[in-house]
Amino acid sequence: MNKKRMICGLVPALAISMSSTVGAQPVVMDTKPAMEQNAVTENQTGADAQQPVTQESLQVMRKQLEEQLHQAQELQSRLNAQLESLDKRMKKVEKRSWQPPVEIHGYGRLRWDKHHYEDRNDPNDYKTIWLNLFTKYRINDRWSLHSEHEFENNLTDNHGAYEGHGGYNEPGGKKYSRPVLQLYAEGRVGEVNVKAGRYYLQSPYKFTFDDKIDGWQASYGIPTKWGRKANFTLSAGNTYSKIFYGDKENELNYWNEGGDGNLKVVSLIGEIPIAKNTNLATHYGKIKRRTDRLERKTWSFGFDTKLNRDLKFWAAMAKSDSQTLNKSHVLQLQYKEARPDIPGSYDIYIKKYLQRGHSGMTNWFNDDIAEFTHGDYKAENLANNDGDKVWQYSRWGEFNGLRVGVDFVPVRNTKLLINYTFGKMGKCLDRDPGRRYAYSFFRTQWEMYF
Template structure:
């Protein structure tokens, strides 16, 4: 990137109306005369401390800029506290692009954000609809039609690298359906995450009601009340322990496993980024003191021998190029029935909420045994089902994401047909 190009980009982000500004001060650089097209922009950025020149008092705008020089400018821009919201959004994008260089320069994004605001708020407004059908039991059919408003505050704790995080949900019914087991005349407000996160030696620690994500989401994507420790980079190890109870569960889970089970949770996962294209994961999860008569421990299915369950898993992904990725995962528990789960999925491209017009699609097959899949991340198939899935997502405008998914398969316990249509629109802020 040339400095001339940089002036255009940074000026658009930081200097509002700079082209019409008149400066009484002398030229900041000897090789940028007052009649230069870039004079106003360069002068403003120099006065604000965003850019500087060479020791001989020149700017050398014709020279090619290195990524490290660009990172220095981005760091200075991020440290400014008086820029407009739209300008800050562009600076944040530049920071993401040059994150590695900023890190090598000892510049931490979190440190710079502390200077502008001790508490950072983000969130989303989401509309979700789905329709589930079961040939074996029409009473189990379900239509879901709700809006969720979500806030996710993050507060920096003193001058340390520790932060406090939370997630606040307000769930509202859109329409009533007598067959909808989620119907309620009252809206549902909840705080489903509240935890602290920070470094402890070479590890990153989380404690409180925190999110846990295992086996690429096939096994578990929910909350526990406890602690999680992770360390390593290319080869990462994550340890988690805590209480998994109804207070921790997402209010939107309709799978009986995730809704009703209460247990002690212990887990270890290894993630290895073997190459730029290939990633591998493996792990083990143990649930103990599972409440009898609910969820996994159900005498009618003779699912478990006692009130504990151990699950091991192995999986990974391989990117053939920038557009096509193959994802697979396999897991098995020590239960006597419904003890296996596996997925295979081909992903094409991928939507990015910061890139209007971007889109992605996937197709795959899922076999989700009841006694393995506790609270999966999937919106198409549920635990206790097997079959084919397809889906697509599209970004019509920045920070707006539209998703559709479809499942066609069977319920495992009765081996009869089941299907589901899922649609969602999310607005992020």
């Protein structure tokens, strides 16, 4: 008798166990005898195992199940509330990730330059300090407002930012001032990156254009199999610069160091990956002065490639439609790379370049050789009719030489730059190249980033 009861009690228990194992719905016991036997089996303890299942005991079981269901529903509600709270906190964290909406960073430079010209008895010695501040204000997740502010002081003669030795008319007067170098809005329109305002336009390798313009820019990238995008950038706007200073074709006050600005600028830049470690860079530029329609066109083409993990090579050439000698080139070989975020990193490089003033539209390699873009213009030379002295180092001159440099990162967010440049500089007319003079240029610079 006991054996039969045990069998009757195990059958529904096995059914329930198997259904829960395979993830199916619990077996529903339709027959009252099976429920009674199951209840007896689950509740039997000694003598109580002989007690029959009553309606009251079934109601107690049902009540217990309802309580368990209610507890499960409460647990589900609390879990949903916790998930909702977590989602809110995540959104707050994501919002704080780009807060505050204003970012400020920049860098400072301490520089010592020493120049020596063959036909001068006294070498030029300059000590200057710079501070560049960059700001970024996030308007929303697609648009932002940017600015750059530059402050300079010549420690040699204690003149301020872009301040000349006497200015145009009054002693100590400023020639021109650019405390706000950039101020533009940047964002996306569909898949196109857009800039509008005053921004810095730099051609590849700083070869044919390197100045600020007031206008707009649109850039579009096309994915390539090399994992880098081929970028095409169209820029248009206005600039005020020294582009036509000392230009033979400039018949409108060509010795005005202000450059007789108000120039219309159009630029198209292409940067195209053609291999895993190789990129092509091209540029077409055109400027036109609005007052007399004097025009200049420039083209450049170059590439950079990694020869191995630590060795990189650049080569580029440029040409303009100037009537003077108008071709330039640059070759550079660099070992390693000095990165401000990696203390102890460094690089060593050698660069050979032929630089002619009219190959570029403005400030071509201006940071490499001081006084070259501006020329050696002095009012007393004109007063003494020393025209040859003026033209000798003017913008239609050239420099042909080498530079050897070392960059080193002693501590994080700093960089020490040391380079030495030497070669020949002088005027270069098509029919009368004239004499080239030996020229050397030494620079030591300490940069700090924040």
